[in-house]
Amino acid sequence: MDDSAAPANPFVRLEVAGGVGTIRLDRPPVNAMNALMQDQLRAVALEAGTRDDVRAVVIYGGTRSFAAGADVKEMAAMTQADMAVRAVPLQAAFTAVAQIPKPVVAAITGYALGGGCELALAADVRFCADGAKLGQPEILLGVIPGAGGTQRLARLVGPARAKELVFTGRMVESDEALRIGLVDKLTPVGEVYNAAFEWAGQFARGPAAALRAAKEVIDRGLASDLAAGLVAEREAFVALFGTEDRTVGMTSFIESGPGKADFRGR
Secondary structure (H helix, E strand, C coil): CCHHHCCCCCCEEEEEECCEEEEEECCCCCCCECHHHHHHHHHHHHHHHHCCCCCEEEEECCCCCCECCECHHHHHCCCHHHHHHHHHHHHHHHHHHHCCCCCEEEEECCEEECHHHHHHHCCCEEEEECCCEEECHHHHHCCCCCCCHHHHHHHHHCHHHHHHHHHHCCCEEHHHHHHCCCCCEEECHHHHHHHHHHHHHCCCCCCHHHHHHHHHHHHHHHCCCHHHHHHHHHHHHHHHHHCHHHHHHHHHHHHHCCCCCCCCCC
């Protein structure tokens, strides 16, 4: 997206503090994701991925709602030809989040439905406030998830459970979401962002190249067979022996024990 054309009050912005970048969704009242918001999400995700002062990322929609889905009024006005054009940048926005080469955590409050659930699925881990609701209700509109929901959900919770959720379009309460592995941690409503920020903050001075390699190799392995995944792992493992952080980490381990290295991010 051309920065010169960016709105004065963007629906998605990047806020950086202490090495953690927060991708903040801000389209009241419930962060319904229209086309402009999707394009802004992609731009902000690409920015977070390339900025040296961002070492980990939190995705947050505020205290009321993570994202209640796509803007249905906007979609209802589209023809099949319109959506054939729009579906490419729609998926690209969520793929850009999934491909941020840094640890990413979603801090979920209120509703994470449709595109909101798909956005949460694009994160590496999901922290969820008590009482939040997640789901893929697209079937109730006569369509299916179109921004990764059928693919990332099945990989996360298994194909049978993913099919049940997509077929019914039902909402999943926070406790069930934790039980089935859709989210990774439950917190009181007022604590979910701080918990997510704290989790992300542990990587602010971590070995950036190793973290990037670990994420890439895990994701590539999930999209291929075991043999190909092992090749990718081996190649990344060898490459990391050329980094400064490898020298720092191993020297620190020998001299001071584990967990005390002062990584440089190089």
